[in-house]
Amino acid sequence: MSEIKLIVGLGNPGDKYTDTRHNAGEWLIERLVRRFNVSLNPESKFFGKTARTLVNGKEVRLLVPTTFMNLSGKAVGALASFYRIKPEEILVIHDELDLPPGTAKLKQGGGHGGHNGLKDIVAQLGNNNNFYRLRIGIGHPGHRDLVAGYVLNKPSPADRDALEKVLDEATDCVEMIFKDGMVKATNRLNSFKI
Numbered sequence: 001m002s003e004i005k006l007i008v009g010l011g012n013p014g015d016k017y018t019d020t021r022h023n024a025g026e027w028l029i030e031r032l033v034r035r036f037n038v039s040l041n042p043e044s045k046f047f048g049k050t051a052r053t054l055v056n057g058k059e060v061r062l063l064v065p066t067t068f069m070n071l072s073g074k075a076v077g078a079l080a081s082f083y084r085i086k087p088e089e090i091l092v093i094h095d096e097l098d099l100p101p102g103t104a105k106l107k108q109g110g111g112h113g114g115h116n117g118l119k120d121i122v123a124q125l126g127n128n129n130n131f132y133r134l135r136i137g138i139g140h141p142g143h144r145d146l147v148a149g150y151v152l153n154k155p156s157p158a159d160r161d162a163l164e165k166v167l168d169e170a171t172d173c174v175e176m177i178f179k180d181g182m183v184k185a186t187n188r189l190n191s192f193k194i
Contacts, residue, residue: 005060007061007062007063008025008075009093010069013067020153021095025092025117027136032171035171035175047067047071047074050063060178061079061083070119071120073121073122073124077121077124087125091134092117092132095151097150099136099139100137101139101166102166103193104134107135109131139159166192
């Protein structure tokens with residue numbers, strides 16, 4: 001199994017989107033930045049903010065694209081190409097409509113499920129979808145016509161509380177990947193319940 005060398009948190013740039021459901025991936029990167037005591041710095045050649053850290057002796061890069069969600073692949077592709085990081089060495093953290101708030105799942109590969117950020121990343125990695133995903137449940141509004149407005153709005157206080165709890169667990173599980181391996185981290189996160 002490959003080691004994770006790049007962790008990407010998806011979201012939209014700007015204060016307008018900071019607290020919206022679609023930025024759940026970025027929320028987790030912010031927790032990792034605090035956990036690893038590093039800072040994200042703008043890097044225009046990677047179309048995002050990046051940090052470098054050592055986790056359990058392994059070099060890891062963190063990335064928050066500063067492009068809009070549907071162009072996230074531009075940042076991921078640029079950084080992965082520059083540092084010769086393979087898709088299976090990438091962990092992408094994103095919001096997931098098909099999981100309820102308070103849940104998160106780790107997996108490798110799979111489709112994009114209509115998520116435009118994932119769709120662009122797959123395309124920019126040469127149609128390779130073999131990267132890992134950490135899917136943070138945000139729930140579904142009930143009808144597909146409501147999705148765009150739903151992901152671009154703030155979660156309810158109850159949903160935000162559930163998200164905070166699962167983000168705490170997910171932060172621990174990301175660190176666990178580097179200490180105990182992907183399988184143990186996946187089993188722990190995928191069975192988490194609040």
